[in-house]
Amino acid sequence: MRILRKSLSKRKSRIAIAVVSVIIGAAITTSLLSVSFDVTEKVGYEFRKYGANLMISPKSDTIDVGFPGVDFGSVTEQKYINESDLWKIKTIYWRNNVLGYAPLLYQVVRIGEGVNEQNVVLVGTYFNKDIEIIEPYSSEDSSIFNTGIQTISPWWNVKGEWIEDQNDTISSMVGVEVAKKLGLEVGDTYNIRYIKNNEDLLNESTYTLIVKGIVSTDGNEDDQIFVNLQLAQNISAREDKVHTIQVSALCNACPVDTFAQEIEEKIPYVEGS
Structure with missing residues (x-):
């Protein structure tokens, strides 16, 4: 020592x-x-900031069509996601990594007059909506989550303004190609017509919309019209229904498949991809 x-x-x-x-x-x-x-x-x-990285869709059932001994193939039954279930997305374990989401409901409407009449895809979605989280994952979590297209796709090039009021049922955001074909500018009003086949009867409804903004993305959005989800549901009589949900998830610590699996556990009738 x-x-x-x-x-x-x-x-x-x-x-x-x-x-x-x-x-x-x-x-x-x-x-x-x-x-x-x-x-x-x-x-x-x-x-x-460049868009969603996870798509949530309803699980579809394939139905065989035909008679005994005669096979006509199969068809896929159209299903929807309940809007009332969307809050559950923010209750998964990785909820803090869910930066935003936007539901989408599609329908085809007619727009224009005479030789200029054309079919256009009308998309109902959230732009800037406050969602109530009915049962937060933790007592420390906020019970309100603000989300929408403006959150998950801020890169959209918008001439004019975004739709800010989640209860606005007259404003629209028009794809740049649709605006060119119809000569629409920000502030213009125009009519859309929705035709529904009801027991072999064609019912046509007309709605007047205002151009709040013109959207340019160099993608499918350029050929579509966007409105608040509530309006799209009212037009096509599909209350509480959406086709798909686009989710923007920050995936540093876990793969995006983990988000999909957890969302599927919370909403069992959907699947993520």
Whole structure:
């Protein structure tokens, strides 16, 4: 022990330098890891600005058509997702990584007059909607979640304004190609006609809309018209129904498949892809 103490006393400076080196090295490593995680998260957020990365759809049933001995093939039954179930998306384990979502309900409407008449896809969705989380995952979670297309697709090039009022049933956002064909500008009014086949009778309903904004994305949105989901449901008499849900999820710590599986557990009749 005397020899050890004597040896240590002679090497105090070297030992001190070694200890300081270890401390500095540990501090640098911790800082680099912190910076790495921070950069990864920020990059993830930036990428999520370019749209949804998860699509939720209803599980479909395939029905065989024909008679005994005669097979006519099969058809897929159209199913919907209940809008009243959408709040459950924010109750999964990775709920804080769900940056936003937007439901979509499609229908074909007629627009224009005479030779200029054409069929256009009308899309009902959320733009800027407050969702009540009926049963939060944790008591510390907020019971209100604001979401919509404006959240998951801020990259849309919009001439004019976004639809901000979630109860607005007269405003629309028109795809740039539709606007060109019909000569529509921001602030213009126009009529759409929805034709429903009701027991072999064709019922036509006409609605007047205002162009709130003109959308340009270089995608399918350029050929569509967007309105608040409530209006689209009223037009086609499909209350509480949506076709699909686009979800924007930040997936640094887990694969997007994990989000899909957890959402499927909360809403058993849907599937994610």
